[in-house]
Amino acid sequence: MDAANYASLAALCQRVFAQPLRESMPECPAAVSAPWCLTLLTGQVREPSLQALQAFLDGQQWRVVGVDILACRAACCAIRLQLDSELAFDDARRALLALADGLDMELILQPGATQRTPQLACFDMDSTLIQAEVIDELAKIAGVGDQVAEITLSAMRGELDFQQSFRRRMGLLKGFTEASLADIAPRLPIMPGAPRLLRALRGLGCKTAILSGGFTYFANYLKDNHLAVDVIHANQLEFDGGALTGGVIDPIVDGARKAHLLQEIAEEMHLSLEQVVAVGDGANDLPMLALGALGIAFHAKPKVRAEAPQAIDGFELDAALYLFGLNDRQIEALLDDATQ
Structure with missing residues (x-):
């Protein structure tokens, strides 16, 4: 992770989503308190795409109450938005799939309570x-x-x-x-x-x-x-x-x-x-x-992608770790411990 790139992305997210972010990646993301989390995965973050996403969220009256940058690498950026709203999951998931196709990003919706390590x-x-x-x-x-x-x-x-x-x-x-x-x-x-x-x-x-x-x-x-x-x-x-x-x-x-x-x-x-x-x-x-x-439907056939609760399409399998509420600092620490 490049510190300058992270600081630049944090400033961009703060500007678009009107939420405070630290200039460097914290040891761990903020605790999830909102009913929904929306994880954005993309190879390169573009301001027009973020603005289009924010406009969509405003139109749905899905209020962003927290933003965390989970990854900021050349191959993968992951941004988690906490959403305070009442929504119908299946309808929201399908709308986000359609939106993501036009924004060159992946948008993965999940209940806030599921942003944790599975057993x-x-x-x-x-x-x-x-x-x-x-x-x-x-x-x-x-x-x-x-x-x-x-x-x-x-x-x-x-x-x-x-x-x-x-x-x-x-x-x-x-x-x-x-x-x-x-x-x-x-x-x-x-x-x-x-x-x-x-x-x-x-x-x-x-x-x-x-x-x-x-x-x-x-x-x-x-x-x-x-x-x-x-x-x-x-x-x-x-x-x-x-x-x-x-x-x-x-x-x-x-x-x-x-x-x-x-x-x-x-x-x-x-x-x-x-x-x-x-x-x-x-x-x-x-x-x-x-x-x-x-x-999680991973690199799935269209029928499966359309029906599965979550989907990851253009990234490696370990991108699933961002859906468990982990950032890259935590992930690297885990992997370092595993090799010792």
Whole structure:
């Protein structure tokens, strides 16, 4: 963080939102007392965009009662506005999504009470913690990539029942060898920001879980080699003679099962759903995204982005930490502690 840039941004925010800000980032943001928080994420803050946002808020009679700059970096600026207003969440969320598209920023609305560290964070795996749909990668090697990819996309768009699509895809992978799986696992690209987010959550005492329609084989590899994960629930691969049978082992982890597992883990940990957050990208993640204090659609398909309570589109996965009420000074301190 550049101190001069921070001071300049603080002056700009103070001018536009008429709220006092310190000239340097404090150790921690102000306590949240308003009923709603609106987090602005952008690569570059532009005064006309802030003015347009303020005009929109005035038009809605959503009064800004506090401003905190959570991040001021070349790749990401995060500004949190506390809003004192009565609003209908779903209508407000949709209006802000439409507004953000025209302002070159992301606007994420959440109840003020959810600006806190969760006690349990549940993640989808494929296209959320890793930059791949594993079943598609297996299919490419097996020579059925186009067929499987089309089924996957239809399922993620919500056009096909997940269980039916999963059985169809697995049938196409019959004969794939276990030795080939071991070659693929180290090549899975980790989602940028995922290791930082999970390490920070562990430092905060938050338990983490993978709830995936992918495979335990790869989820366990990630847990053992890359990501600070506590619990894994995913689909098991069925082998015979060192090769996939093309069958499945029930129960399949689909959207309904993800939601059930989230609730089950929370109960086992004696947590209320207000202490849980979920992150995913596909239509089969929507049931769990609807359950917790926050349901964050990450780099999601349009249908999921439109329906999820919160969405992060153009930033790395660790941008979720700003929705937990943390600023960059706190995050860096957590990560420094984790490496000592």
